Amino acid sequence: MSLRDTGRRLRLRRTGRIPSDARVRHYDELDEEEQSVVRELAGEPWTAPEIGDLDDGDVVKFTDYYQIRSR
Template sequence: MCNTDKRIRIRRVGLIPDDTRVRHFDELDEDAQVAVRELAGRPQTGQALGDLDDGDVVKFTDYYQIRAR
């Protein structure tokens, strides 16, 4: 896991632009999978991880976009 002061939030999205990087949940490393499971559908933030970049979309139970700050 990459230690950083950045935080991420994950929000469900419907439309995905063609140029968006879409990652499948099983392609993520273990730390990123834990973060997606914990944050998907919840109004909270978590520590940013090196495997997830701002704007990425993860296919989990639905499509979720990563927002990093």
């Protein structure tokens, strides 16, 4: 996958509650670029350009559950 030209930024937020309508992705299912962004952003107050197939509201199971926020 590659960077999208949307100008939107991703942030990961640790979550203990997974909305019933959320798409849950496991870290192993992500491509290398998506994995790199998840590793970089997990637990940190940083953002990265929107990439690949990660959308606002998705949840990624990494070391914990992280919800994707895209703005």
